[in-house]
Amino acid sequence: MNQTLEAVPQNWYLILSTLLFCIGVIGVLFRRNAIIILMCIELMLNSVNLLLVAFSAYAGNNDGQVFVFFIMVVAAAEVAVGLALLMSIYRNIASTDINVLNKLKW
Amino acid sequence: MMTIYILLLPLLASLIALAAGNKFASRLALFFSAAELLLTVYAYIIFTKEGYAPFAIQHAWISSPSISINMGVDGLSLLMVILTNLISPLIILSAFNRNIENASRYFALILFMQFAMLGVFISFDGLLYYIFWELALIPIYFIALNWGGKNRVAVTLKFFIYTLAGSLLMLVGFIYLYWKNPNHTFNWHELSALTNVCSCDQSWLFWLIFIAFAIKIPIVPFHTWQADTYSESPTQGTMLLSGIMLKMGIYSLFRWLLPIVPAGVAQWGPLALTLCIIGVVYASVIAIMQGDLKRLLAYSSLSHVGLIAAGVFVLNSSGMQGAAVQMLAHAINVVGLFYCADIIINRTGTSNLYLLGGIRNVAPRFNTLFMIVVLGSVALPLTNAFIGEFLLLFGVYTYNTWLAVFAGLTIILGAVYMLRMFQITMLGNTSEHTAQFNDLSINESIVLGTIAILIFVTGIYPKPIIELVQPTLEVILNKALIK
Amino acid sequence: MNNLLQDTALIFPALLIPLFPLIGFMVNGVFGKYLPKQITGWLASLAILGSFICAAYLFLNMNKGSNINIDMFEWISFAHIQIGFGFLIDPLTLIMLLVITGIGFLIHLYSISYMHEDEGFTRFFTYLNMFVFFMLLLVMGNNYLVMFIGWEGVGLCSYLLIGFWFKNNAYNNAAKKAFIMNRIGDLGFLLGMFFMLFYFGSLNYDVVANEAAKLGINNSLITITTILLFVGASGKSAQIPLYTWLPDAMAGPTPVSALIHAATMVTAGIYMIVRSNVLFALSPITLEVILIVGILTSVMAAIIGLLQNDIKKVLAYSTVSQLGLMFCALGMGAFSSGMFHVVTHAFFKALLFLGSGSVIHALHGEQDIRNMGGLAKYTKVTFYTFFIGSLAISGIFPFAGFFSKDEILAHAFQENIVVWIILTTSSLITAFYMFRLVYLTFFNEFRGTEDVKKHIHESPALMTIPLVVLTILSVIGGFMGLPEGLGFTHAFGNFLSEVTAPSLPYLKQHQHLSHATEIGLMIFAVVAALSMIVWARIKYVKNKELPAADESLTGLNKIISNKFYVDEFYNNIIVKPITVLSDLFLVLIDKLIIDLAVNATAWVVSATGKTLRLLQNGNTGFYVFAMVIGMIVLLLIRVIL
């Protein structure tokens, strides 16, 4: 589908990804539920993936695509660890609200 | 090698004293400091015969940044070494018969301090010098902290941070010079011969370096740590501080300021000089109304060292030699004064002047020696301080007549506060605090007696001191003036 | 060769002169407490006697024109300047030596008896010997710095002896005041030395004189130098404005007043100026200043003396007044006349003080003349000697004071008639209050308590012998200087001419007064003085007037009696401001400004920490927010830059 590359300027992908990234960031800032925040971080990672794939396609080398694999790997590992942490927290405080997690301060 | 022996003996002694346990520490410390003094005398003899050469040590230490163990003893250094090693036994002896907790640590720290200060005086490598300079701060801090008065925690911390801040700035200045030096070393001889540091740079370098010394000396307005620290430290600590440590500052003016940034000195020296002289009068005036013995002495010392520092900045041989002579004189006198204060405070339990009085009635021997020390500090002729003050005031006079008049007020004001102090503590009728005052014990007599003898000997025949430092000071003066 | 031998023969005794008192001081100072009391007193006295003998030996054996100069060692040196430590003995020194050791010895003797009950007996003699030592150093030094050693040394001894009875804080304050006022003068002296050292490169008398002469007359440099030296002299010799310490100095034991505060130390200022006569002669302005100060001091002190009721205070003000007179002489360039008066004054003032000591001794410490009276019959020797002393000070022919005073007045007459009038007045006032003193003390009935009266007794021989010797000196002392104008040879002036001669070319030269004028002046002075004495007699013996109680004084009397409130004035313009300033510095500048600045730095850091710490609120959401904002800011820095 080479037409995509001709039809869509690369910058659009850049802007799209950046926008997506920023939406992820907004999500992290916006929500208090730790799970949703985790999901928003996934959103950020996805925007990066999209960007990498786009660059990869436009530049004609697939390093970016390979890199996406690693990001996926890491994302999966992070999610596993993160959710495990979340579970153990939930056991203790029965909440996923990050505002409750403020015993450590000052 | 001589230099190394002189340097390391106190360190060794410090470790031995630490290991010796509380019982023997004091005697061992005294023994070693006496041995050190003998060694110094020997060194003096060699120096008069063979000069600088046998003392120079140049040994690689760190290759890059290039820092070497570059030590030596020239006339000025030797004077400072003599000063240190002369005062140290007195300080140690003065701690005898005092009930000191953890004596072994106490004496070990004093000896360690001696070691560090000797290092300052004999280092000819900037960074080595700096290391010793900082190192000297640690023992005195702990001496004051562990054996000090009620307020010691806050006061000593202020002292420590204050002085450290200053010296760190000096370090920055040194580093800058290091890079300016084409050979990239801290070697004093090279740094003092640099020609590529423009006066614009020297202008701020001067302040970076000067502030460190100004805090240590201290020069008004960098002095506010002083009175508190002096009055909170244990006596030996105060003696170390006032007797030797502040001389580090003045010595450093000679060694590490004048020849290193001569253009900076030319630009800012007058201001520094003015500060010094303002300090002389300022501190004297404050001392006049002080009601606390140690604080009074602290301000008096502030006034005296202000004049000494002024002698450095007048940049003439009279002033500089006066400063050198007066460093020794002031060390002897101020140690004597603080020791007398200690004796009084120790026996009466108070340093409040207004609770004292009439000690002369019950302790004539103490009175005589105290009187001599007081006379020494008011610079009566035939005492050591007179020579110094004469040369200093003449130096200032040579620089500027009006400054000399102003600085000369010290001989009036000095008499005012010293005699006032003497009168209030010693004369009149005894108070309830002083009625049971015992006269001096043997070790106290020895310390004060030695000090009294030193006061007269150096006052009547100061020529050896002057001759000792003259060549070095000429060199420094030339370096400070030529560029 | 011969010369050399002779020199060694002279150098040795010359060196012994200061050595004896030094040894006496050291032996008494170190071992005094192990020796019996009397021995220490005698030891001290003998030391001075030894010095006196040596001085006399020198006086007899020294050839005219051959001074003894002994360079002992190099003392202070820097750059090209070297200041040695050495002695110079010339006629001026010799005169001073004889006066110091001679009168010193007599006073030592007197003190053995006077002080015998005092617990500080040994200490007293130790100090006295030390004083003599420093005084000798002062006059023997061959440069200004050695003089300065003695100068400050005698100041110290004065301090120690004024505060001899150290339990009394009033005495201690007096001692401190003396020392500090002297120090003020010393600063002037020191600065004067700096000028000499800087411009002449030396402090040796001869070098300074030679170099100064090269600069010529009326050079401002010399004027400044001499003014500064004069400040030093006025401190030591109690001239306006630095005279207030001397009356207070009477707190010391009476022999001390006699020796230090009358005969020797206070004349050091005059000695110094005579020593630097070339310098002073080169500066007419300074001489004017000295003259004015001398006149003012002389008159003012005399006036204050009129209303003093403490026997020693009267003598003290009279001393100040006489010193003023001497300075007038110097101010007129009559250096040898000044010196002459120094010597005669030493005789009769020492006599008067010792006499007063004897009176006080007899009355067990009573010093207020209102409580005395009629002592003539109880203490004959004291009375007669004191009476002769008073005649001498009043300038009655043929006693010592007459000649020296007359010489000065004659100079004044030549110089300026106004000066002469003032000085004569002052001298008449002197005659009046001296005899007021004599009459109130020795005549009429005793006014003290019965208890005291019972114990009145003449002093022992050891005290009266010095009185007698001094009386003899007061009588014949004047013949050293018979006026030249009347065809006599002025022995004193001749002897001193070697010292004063170099300054002659720079001084105004007056024609000699005619014999008639001179004699007329003399007669006038004597008659006037006698009339003053008579008036005093009428007032105090015949009419039995008594000085009023201090509280009842009013108007001018009150002001005079309170010494013109000078002390209060000084207190208000110097002492109090310094006290205030001291607190101001400490509280305002030290604590409030400097320390506050230091502490404020710490406080600001700490407060910043406290505030910033609140950001660390434990809320992850906030942290993320902060991070993002931080990134935005940092990126903005990049975008903008």
Added chain:
Amino acid sequence: MSTLLYTSLLGLCCMLAEVLNLRKLLVPLVIIGLSFIFWVNFQEWNTPSDLTIGPVSLANMVMFDHFSIAFSGLAIIIAILLFILSANYYSNEEKNLSDYLSILIFALVGALVMFSFANLAMLFLGIEILSISIYIMAGSRRFDKRSNESGFKYFLMGAFASGFLLFGIALVYGAAGSFEFSKITQYLNSSDIHPMFHTGVLLILFALLFKVSAVPFHFWSPDVYEGAPVLITAFMSTLVKVAAFGAIYRLFNTAFVGIIPFTEPILYAVIIATLFVSNAIALQQQNVKRMLAYSGISHAGYMLIAILSMINKTDDALYFYSVSYAIATIGLFALVISTFKSNMSEQFEAFNGLSKKNPFAAAAITIFLLSMAGIPPLAGFFGKYNLFSEAVSAGYINLVIIAVINSAISIYYYFKMILAMYTKPADEKPLVITGSYWTVAVICLLLTIIIGVVPDSLMQLLR
């Protein structure tokens, strides 16, 4: 290369040890293994390691030079010292011991990767391996709410920062067209650089600054340090920090060559903010771990100076500082852990009167603190000295003056601890310091002094 391999294997073995029931011997074995790896690591100092697996060359992924070997050596030493501590620390949690140890060894693998990467992918993986391991360890006290909170906060913010790291990497990739360092340098040398590249670099830098906890990315560190188990706090404050600095230096030194002037104002601002904020807040702390966290932040500020003045090749200065900082911190922690334990408190009060209870421990703590404060002639002094010297040489004298002032401020909070030890009255609770803590403390003490007195060989290592 073999270092990486062996360490990974050691981690695996450690896991297996659980199965083989070797718990008792586990710690000694791990230490022996690490010591061996340390030896192996320096074997490659002069002999370039074989970078092939079969026919595949790894040269564009990793690069083992002196820098990476030296830093790897440091990381291994840190790990060894901390593992010695762990024997006692985890003595009542034997069940999980092998898990914990293997996770920590994997963290070490991550650190090793961060020293030797030659490709942004490796960088990313290294960071993530290290971070994820530490997230886990920070939260490893499952029933301790503070530990939970600590772990989760770290995780959440770490993942968030990773997002920025990746976005930056993507932008760099987009501009340079590759993740390989050689290609990136080629790109930097060849043509005019697209602004996207710079933005990418900055975003990567931010993520790394987050790892070293520089202001304004520092917020996690005090909380996490405080909540995490002490041993892990020690791990974070030493290994993680050193690894992150190694990575930053390597990245900017070998990949983004010449980009430092571009980041100058940002680094400048960050350094100043870091120094002031950390020191100012540290003054207010009552909790020792938090204080150490802030002190760690300020040390990060100093170390960033080395990055800023990189045109001078400051790796030796950075290395020296890392070494001195790490040994002082570990030594401190060794003694602090015991004190915490015996007092059941992590406040300054726990140290009251320590000089009377145990003068040697007090003296050792004092020396560690003095070294951190940069008092000569301890190791920390030369660490600071080198940094300042390089910065002055690079022309950042104003910055150095600011750093120096902060150095003076830092005295205050270091001395707070010293004051507690020397001036406060002692309480009754005895202080028990077991063998392994002593061992580590003494080793660190000796190193601190020896490196201070004869710093030359260490300084020359990277020259």
Added chain:
Amino acid sequence: MSFYLFVILSVLTLCSAFAVVLAKNPMYSVLSLIVCFFTVAGHYVLLNAQFLAIVHIIVYAGAIMVLFLFVVMLLNLNSETEPHKDNMLKVAAVITGGLLFVVLIASIKATELGTFSLPQKSNLGYVEEVGKKLFTDYLLPFEISSVLFLSAMIGSVVLAKKEK
């Protein structure tokens, strides 16, 4: 054709992303995220990364999102239990995010990127090519990521296992 596809997909992506952020119920967030992932996969296909698109769906939608879903349901989260920030903070969050976007774009200065020459290899995203790359150049990261997985695995077990 592909342009319109791009636009549609992009809009979908962004809308679903916003839905993730804004949804009251966590469950809806999860579902929107899944939608978002599918649209991103669509972009991959557009960009010739077919293999990656598949993997993406498998890993994200199939594994990760299931995990999320699982947890959300396990913890029984719903819109009632959902904590919300103040509106102020929400506005601030949006503004901050917007600012970040602006700053990022500004610093990227999104001008035309370097030209690329067509035709590109269209098989770039095939399994073959990607696999080749992964097992040659990227062999080491591939191996190393196993360490990551190991660590994460042990960690998850340690953290989540129920004990005591």
